[in-house]
Amino acid sequence: MSSVFLLRQDGFLESRTPPPSKTTFSEIQTGIATQSIRKHPDAHFDTFYGFATAANQWRLGSWYRVQGYPLVAGVGLSRAYLVAVWWKRMIAPLAALFALLLLSTLGYRGFRSIAEARQRERVFASMLLLEAKERAEVTLQSIGDAVITTDIEGHITEANPVAERLLGTTREEVLSKPIEAVFHIVREGDHQAMENPVQRALHEGQVVGLANHTVLMHADGHEIAIEDSAAPILGRDGRVLGAVLVFRDVTERRRQAAELAYQANHDALTGLYNRKMFRAILESGVRARYNWLE
Structure with missing residues (x-):
């Protein structure tokens, strides 16, 4: 596997351990070590690598000129021996590297599986959210009452077609506007401004009716003429997130109620008070006269 030699400057072998098997000490050496020495006549040392025909193997070695003597000392190692030594020293690091690669692969697959599962959950949640939003929009569009929703600041976030018709505007025109800017309510008769129920619902956190x-x-x-109520929109933690205002047109109902009240107290033919009202x-x-006399 390894050899140590002492070579004279003239190319004859002075000594070798183990002894040469295909050459003799009386022959001029022509192996890879001798070729390296002749190739570098001025060098004090060098390394060589090649196929040694005498040993029938690939060898790696180095030589050094002995100062004061016409001799060159050298050592050679077989490639198989070097590979064996390298493998022996590298087997533990390579095993550790292999284990690390295996764990990394398994870990990557595990994390990738978790990431894919979470991605599927996010996609499923997004689909559920989109479906719920679509159902809410369909419900909002088809409901018979006017509906307006606002955020915590009282700015409009949604309005259905009935609300558009009663307000006399479009959804796009009222979005993000304060509720007071588009929902103008007054008292019937004297037109005194009425308190907006949305702001009360936001501040008090409870349902407020008109x-x-x-x-x-x-x-x-x-x-x-309208009837309505405003209710707060609450989050899971109970915090007020906004408000929803629901109102309806009761103009015809109030007209009919007023007409019935009139008919109950007036004669249908003359329009004068009837007997019941006159009495x-x-x-x-x-009673008023009697009270005055007392």
């Missing part, structure tokens, strides 16, 4: 005889001012100026007025007048 007062009776409230009318909504349409964008073109005509009045619409009530008479009794009220008598």
Whole structure:
């Protein structure tokens, strides 16, 4: 596997361990070590590598000139021996590297599987959210009452077609605007401004209904009698996230109620007070006169 030699400057072998098997000490050497020495006549040392025919193997070695003597000392190692030594020294690091690569591969597959599972969950959640949003939009579009939703600041986030019709505007025109800027309500008769129920619902965190005889001012100026209520939109933690306002047109119902009240107290032919109303007025007048005399 390894050899140590001492070579004279004239190329004759002085000594070798183990002894040469295919050459003799009386022959001029022509092997790879001798070729390297002759190739570098001025060098003090060098390395060589090649196929040694005498040993019938690939060998790696080095030589050094002995100062003061016409001798060159050298050593040679077989490639098989070097590979064996290298493998022996590298087997532990290589095993560790292999284990690390194996663990990395398994870890990568595990993390990739987890990432893919989470991605599928996100896609599924997005689909559910989109489906829920679509259902909410369909419900909002088809509901018979006017619906307006706002954020925590009272700015409009959604309005359905019924709300558009009663307000006299479009959804795009009212989005992000304060509710007070588009939902103008006054008291029937004297047109005194009414408190907006949305702001109360946001501040109080509870359902707030409109007062009776409230009318909504349409964008073109005509009045619409309405009934409505505002409720807060609560998050899972109970915090107020916004408000929803639901209102409906009750103009015809109020007109019919007023007509029925009129018919109950007036004669259908003459339009004058009927007997029931006349008696009530008479009794009220008598009581007032009696109270005055007392």
